[in-house]
Amino acid sequence: MTTPENPSGAPRNGDTGPEVVAEGGIVAELEHMTVEERAAHDAEVAEVVAPDREIAVDVGETLLELNELTVRFGGLVALDSVSFTIKRGEILGLIGPNGAGKTTCFNAMTGVYRPTSGQVLLEDKPLGKVSKHGITQLGIARTFQNIRLFTEMTALENVVVGTDARHRTSVLGALLRLPRHFKEEKAAVERAMALLEFVGIADRAADKARNLPYGYQRRLEIARALATEPKLLCLDEPAAGFNPQEKEELMGLIKKIRDDGYTVLLIEHDMKLVMGVTDRIVVLEFGKKIADGSPAEIRDNPAVIAAYLGVPDDDVA
Numbered sequence: 001m002t003t004p005e006n007p008s009g010a011p012r013n014g015d016t017g018p019e020v021v022a023e024g025g026i027v028a029e030l031e032h033m034t035v036e037e038r039a040a041h042d043a044e045v046a047e048v049v050a051p052d053r054e055i056a057v058d059v060g061e062t063l064l065e066l067n068e069l070t071v072r073f074g075g076l077v078a079l080d081s082v083s084f085t086i087k088r089g090e091i092l093g094l095i096g097p098n099g100a101g102k103t104t105c106f107n108a109m110t111g112v113y114r115p116t117s118g119q120v121l122l123e124d125k126p127l128g129k130v131s132k133h134g135i136t137q138l139g140i141a142r143t144f145q146n147i148r149l150f151t152e153m154t155a156l157e158n159v160v161v162g163t164d165a166r167h168r169t170s171v172l173g174a175l176l177r178l179p180r181h182f183k184e185e186k187a188a189v190e191r192a193m194a195l196l197e198f199v200g201i202a203d204r205a206a207d208k209a210r211n212l213p214y215g216y217q218r219r220l221e222i223a224r225a226l227a228t229e230p231k232l233l234c235l236d237e238p239a240a241g242f243n244p245q246e247k248e249e250l251m252g253l254i255k256k257i258r259d260d261g262y263t264v265l266l267i268e269h270d271m272k273l274v275m276g277v278t279d280r281i282v283v284l285e286f287g288k289k290i291a292d293g294s295p296a297e298i299r300d301n302p303a304v305i306a307a308y309l310g311v312p313d314d315d316v317a
């Protein structure tokens with residue numbers, strides 16, 4: 001039940017967690033499943049995670065367009081007339097040396113900063129006057145370089161909060177406890193559980209976010225962003241602080257997210273990860289776009305190599 005201490009009605013440590021899980025039918029006895037049962041279960045989870053999408057999509061039409069985007073901070077030009085597109089169903093890497101303008105680009109796309117000039121268009125709709133919340137509702141979600149979670153809430157609650165962006169019940173409806181409100185709340189908890197399983201952390205659903213291991217917190221941020229049902233998921237250095245095995249697993253998760261029908265924009269410094277997971281890469285340097293191409297093209301691009309001089313060869317290869 002929803003209370004001020006438990007706003008989402010989601011389970012707390014040691015109380016109604018397993019019951020909700022059983023009700024939702026999402027987290028089953030995985031270890032007792034046959035291979036076929038597990039495959040069917042995973043397909044069911046994937047459908048709950050991306051309810052309105054084709055499970056497999058091809059790289060297609062333009063989803064997002066940056067059109068001569070410029071962002072100035074006083075005399076500093078953080079982004080200088082940058083244009084590129086993101087196609088539906090692709091994983092696009094956004095790379096560049098420190099201070100190149102990558103995060104500014106995310107911030108301008110998600111309404112944190114207003115561009116000095118130029119436009120961001122999502123499905124041809126200019127986002128210039130749309131609020132941050134409005135941009136989330138239109139379908140752009142992001143994670144942050146520095147993890148931002150509700151640390152005192154459980155993992156499940158953090159994700160349920162993300163689903164709020166899609167709720168249709170009014171505050172009055174919630175106060176009056178209308179049936180629609182309860183129906184939405186139940187669906188939100190079920191979907192949140194599916195998302196936790198999708199990103200591989202369902203076993204810690206009832207733990208407070210602050211008690212989760214670092215890698216779980218990063219995955220939780222991704223689950224919470226996916227909860228808003230984005231058309232475009234922007235990941236800002238999701239592998240920061242990961243060891244090689246965790247990076248490998250993250251690559252698998254990013255591909256799985258795309259295969260579930262999402263489009264992904266990835267800022268990442270780890271070149272092995274970027275080269276291994278992206279379909280296309282845009283390179284920024286000093287706020288300008290210096291290259292746009294396949295990972296192989298980017299690897300051999302002289303301007304990109306020059307931009308990264310000083311970075312160990314292993315990181316560029």
Ligand SMILES: Nc1ncnc2c1ncn2[C@@H]1O[C@H](COP(=O)(O)OP(=O)(O)OP(=O)(O)O)[C@@H](O)[C@H]1O
Nearest residue numbers: 073076077078096097098099100101102103104105
């Ligand atoms: N709010 C701000 N006010 C003033 N300058 C800013 C602000 N945000 C970013 N900058 C500056 O804009 C430039 C681009 O920064 P940005 O954070 O976008 O780069 P980045 O490519 O994401 O770098 P990193 O890889 O180090 O995260 C930098 O020179 C930075 O100092």
